[in-house]
Amino acid sequence: MISPLAYIHPEAKIGENVEIAPFVYIDRNVVIGDNNKIMANANILYGSRIGNENTIFPGAVIGAIPQDLKFKGEESTAEIGDNNLIRENVTINRGTAAKGRTIVGNNNLLMEGVHVAHDALIGNGCIIGNSTKMAGEIVIDDNAIISANVLMHQFCRVGGYVMIQGGCRFSKDIPPYIIAGREPIAYSGINIIGLRRRGFSNEVIENIHNAYRIIYQSGLNTSDALAKVESEIPASPEIEYIVDFIRNSDRGIIR
Numbered sequence: 001m002i003s004p005l006a007y008i009h010p011e012a013k014i015g016e017n018v019e020i021a022p023f024v025y026i027d028r029n030v031v032i033g034d035n036n037k038i039m040a041n042a043n044i045l046y047g048s049r050i051g052n053e054n055t056i057f058p059g060a061v062i063g064a065i066p067q068d069l070k071f072k073g074e075e076s077t078a079e080i081g082d083n084n085l086i087r088e089n090v091t092i093n094r095g096t097a098a099k100g101r102t103i104v105g106n107n108n109l110l111m112e113g114v115h116v117a118h119d120a121l122i123g124n125g126c127i128i129g130n131s132t133k134m135a136g137e138i139v140i141d142d143n144a145i146i147s148a149n150v151l152m153h154q155f156c157r158v159g160g161y162v163m164i165q166g167g168c169r170f171s172k173d174i175p176p177y178i179i180a181g182r183e184p185i186a187y188s189g190i191n192i193i194g195l196r197r198r199g200f201s202n203e204v205i206e207n208i209h210n211a212y213r214i215i216y217q218s219g220l221n222t223s224d225a226l227a228k229v230e231s232e233i234p235a236s237p238e239i240e241y242i243v244d245f246i247r248n249s250d251r252g253i254i255r
Contacts, residue, residue, distance in 0.1 A: 015052070027063070033082075047075070047094045051082040051106070059089040066093045066118035068136060074100075081106035081124070092116040098137060111148070129166060141176065143198065159245050161198065163191045173249045175215075176241055177208050186255050187216050200238075207233050211242055222246065222253075 005022035008014065012026045015034035020026070024038050027045045033052040038044065041058045048063035056062070063078040065071060076095035080086070083106055090110045095101040099119040104110070106124045113131040116122065122140045129148035139157040140146070146158065147166035158164070159176030170185045177195060179188045190212055195205050211233050215225045226243050233239050246253055 021058075030063070045078075045094075047077045049077050049079040051080060053083045054080060054086065055084075056086045057088045057090075057112075060086050060091070062086070062090075062092045063094050064091060066096050066136070068096055068118050071096050071118070076118075077101040079103045081108075083107045085109045087114075088112045090114045090116075093118045095119045096136075105142075117154070123160070145194065156251060157245075157249070160241070161191055161194055163194055170254060172251050172254045173245070175245050175249075175253050177238070178212065180254060184255075187212070204236060204238055207236060208238055208242070211239055215242075215246070 001018060002020045003022040006020045006024040008026045009028040011028040012030040014032050017035045018032055019037045021038060021040040023041045025043045029046045030044050030048045032050045035053045036050060037055045039056060039058045042056050043061045045061065045063035062080065074097050078092050078094040079101055081104060084104060087110060089112055092104060093102060093116065096118045102116060102118055102120050104116065104122045108122060108124065108126045110128050111130045114128050115133045117134055117136040119137045120134055123142035125143040126140055127145045129146060129150065131148055132146055132150040134152045135154035137155050138152050141158060141160035143160050144158050144162045146164045149167045150164055151169035153171035156170065157173045159174055161177045162174055163179045164174065165181030168181060168185045174180050177190050179191050181188045190209050192205060211229045214228050218225055218228065220228060226247055229239065229243060
């Protein structure tokens, strides 16, 4: 399962049933779990930690040092969970002293040319489109869909179950359950189709919709709008998530 044309550092730890194609480079201080497939010309560099059942396509680079001039060679990692598809030419940099690790969770699809910068955190079940670029210390919550050629400013957070239109750029947070699009980027309604596909009930979807009507269309400032949501919308984990996300947003949410 391991090509003699691949280079694997003798200190690297490789699990069982791992397929490693010709011209793969695996550095020292790398740990790779079981049942992974690593295709030709992929580079798994110092500090990489890869779980199980992942497929890494040609030209991907995992664990390269951060593109951050503050990085001084400190120990850090790039950590990949289980069952991810990491397509051609994806780059995932390792962390810096800020957080120490870059994390990609489980069951994600990172399409061709995606860049995940230092100290980023990508949750589970996300789809990230071709050539989307994520700056340092971003956070993407579970089950987000980010289309192609999206530019994400450092420190931004994307909520769960969102859909972001291709070609967008943003420097504020995108709250959960919504569609974000246009130029400049703005709230464009809730992600009704995505929520139905994920099994959300009509009642929960309606409550989410009503919460965002208050937040975006009532003319209230953010604090008053969140207080009105809490007083008028039936309590649920989804409404609590929306309120906590917005209330704790350091950068503010998109308009």
